[in-house]
Amino acid sequence: MNKKECKVAIIGGGFSGLLIAEFLQKKGYKNVTVFEKENRLGGKLHTIWYNGKAYEFGALFGLPNQKFLTDFIKSHNIKVDGPKLYRVNYDANGKRIMQIPKESVENFVEELNRLPDVLAHYNNIEDANIYNLDECLMLPFAKWCDVNNFDILKTIYTNYFTSYGLGDINVVPAIYVLKVMSYDNLMSFMELPHLYTWKEGVSKLINALEQQIKDIRLTQNVIKIASSKDNKVFVHTDFEVAEFDKVVLTTPLNQFYDFYNEDLEMQDFLRSIKYQDFNVYAFIVEKVPKKCGFVLDNLSSNKRGHIILWNSRWHTCEGEELVMVYAYNHTEKSKQILLKTVKQDLLKLGFYNPRLYQTKQWKHSPYVDTSTLQKGFYDKMTKIQGKNNLFLAGEIMSTISMENCIKYSKYLVDTYF
Numbered sequence: 433m434n435k436k437e438c439k440v441a442i443i444g445g446g447f448s449g450l451l452i453a454e455f456l457q458k459k460g461y462k463n464v465t466v467f468e469k470e471n472r473l474g475g476k477l478h479t480i481w482y483n484g485k486a487y488e489f490g491a492l493f494g495l496p497n498q499k500f501l502t503d504f505i506k507s508h509n510i511k512v513d514g515p516k517l518y519r520v521n522y523d524a525n526g527k528r529i530m531q532i533p534k535e536s537v538e539n540f541v542e543e544l545n546r547l548p549d550v551l552a553h554y555n556n557i558e559d560a561n562i563y564n565l566d567e568c569l570m571l572p573f574a575k576w577c578d579v580n581n582f583d584i585l586k587t588i589y590t591n592y593f594t595s596y597g598l599g600d601i602n603v604v605p606a607i608y609v610l611k612v613m614s615y616d617n618l619m620s621f622m623e624l625p626h627l628y629t630w631k632e633g634v635s636k637l638i639n640a641l642e643q644q645i646k647d648i649r650l651t652q653n654v655i656k657i658a659s660s661k662d663n664k665v666f667v668h669t670d671f672e673v674a675e676f677d678k679v680v681l682t683t684p685l686n687q688f689y690d691f692y693n694e695d696l697e698m699q700d701f702l703r704s705i706k707y708q709d710f711n712v713y714a715f716i717v718e719k720v721p722k723k724c725g726f727v728l729d730n731l732s733s734n735k736r737g738h739i740i741l742w743n744s745r746w747h748t749c750e751g752e753e754l755v756m757v758y759a760y761n762h763t764e765k766s767k768q769i770l771l772k773t774v775k776q777d778l779l780k781l782g783f784y785n786p787r788l789y790q791t792k793q794w795k796h797s798p799y800v801d802t803s804t805l806q807k808g809f810y811d812k813m814t815k816i817q818g819k820n821n822l823f824l825a826g827e828i829m830s831t832i833s834m835e836n837c838i839k840y841s842k843y844l845v846d847t848y849f
């Protein structure tokens with residue numbers, strides 16, 4: 433079909449949805465509509481403002497080695513002008529600690545030197561699409577470390593991966609960990625002050641895209657996607673039903689398993705997608721300890737609900753300030769109990785008089801488990817792309833991070849449109 437006439441709907445106005453819309457428009461598609469259920473764009477790129485300063489509810493930073501992100505900000509004339517990030521590791525009582533004991537440093541260096549050769553074995557891990565997945569990458573990451581004798585790296589990865597809410601490495605398969613934290617990313621991560629942040633927050637990236645996209649519909653929750661006899665796709669919102677030639681999903685995919693009502697395997701796959709329940713609290717505090725604090729004592733799964741990370745983005749310690757506090761959700765505990773736990777943790781860490789300003793609960797870092805990968809989850813996802821004119825994108829396809837969203841969104845448009 434002629435690109436000028438082809439009507440494309442993109443469901444989800446997060447980073448992936450807006451990127452796909454922009455890539456399509458650049459390719460000559462004239463009828464691209466983005467449906468977003470909230471009254472704001474951006475999804476997990478979510479900056480909030482307090483006393484004239486920007487703070488992040490979702491993504492915090494990019495890495496300078498990330499090629500797609502670097503190209504994106506250059507091509508949209510976005511300056512990297514945000515505050516520097518620092519990392520300080522604490523125990524649960526606010527005492528500073530080392531990431532790994534001194535006596536392990538030599539072994540750490542040996543493992544780090546060996547890591548690139550081990551990763552070189554997987555020749556498609558850097559590709560946008562996940563396919564022909566090596567059996568070993570389907571194992572939980574901790575097991576993958578055992579297979580490769582990476583004892584210290586297991587701790588280091590826990591300290592980075594788990595503390596950003598990405599999950600328990602004893603459960604999450606190696607592919608997800610290594611897609612987010614490749615060797616280059618890990619090295620980049622260790623030099624926190626060099627990371628990309630933006631004075632006006634990550635939403636700056638969303639604003640740049642918003643200006644390019646012609647047809648954006650906010651507060652339009654898509655409740656159903658259905659095929660018509662003549663191979664068109666109906667998009668049902670709370671308000672209307674609209675007809676399109678092609679539809680791209682960038683939302684959590686399990687909402688739309690009904691579309692595949694003749695494909696039980698696909699329905700099971702979509703239902704098997706899991707998320708990290710992750711809470712972000714914005715507290716107004718006085719006397720803010722400077723920098724970012726990582727509470728390494730709280731990274732094990734029996735410490736759910738406790739603070740794992742706090743970020744005092746503007747590094748001031750005078751007067752009142754907003755501090756973003758991160759904790760895995762504990763589904764069996766009430767919101768009141770969880771807030772009490774977090775406040776007690778803050779006091780132990782040396783904060784004074786914390787008052788809750790706003791919170792956000794994320795379905796963060798989607799993944800499927802080892803057995804679902806072994807059943808061929810990603811091969812099926814690749815095979816089903818475009819069937820009945822429905823295309824799948826977003827975090828479960830790209831794996832998380834702004835870099836991976838750009839890489840996958842570009843791949844999808846280049847390959848199928």
Ligand SMILES: Cc1cc2nc3c(=O)[nH]c(=O)nc-3n(C[C@H](O)[C@H](O)[C@H](O)COP(=O)(O)OP(=O)(O)OC[C@H]3O[C@@H](n4cnc5c(N)ncnc54)[C@H](O)[C@@H]3O)c2cc1C
Nearest residue numbers: 444446447448469475476490491492493654683832833834
């Ligand atoms: C706390 C946190 C910290 C992070 N830190 C970083 C970081 O430092 N660096 C980094 O690179 N990445 C980070 N990430 C990950 C990064 O933010 C995400 O991978 C990326 O933003 C995902 O974009 P997306 O568009 O694929 O998904 P989303 O942002 O989830 O967008 C999906 C959109 O779909 C909308 N939607 C859902 N259902 C419907 C429906 N039925 N109808 C219409 N719309 C719907 C949602 O409202 C949302 O806007 C972080 C994420 C979180 C949560």
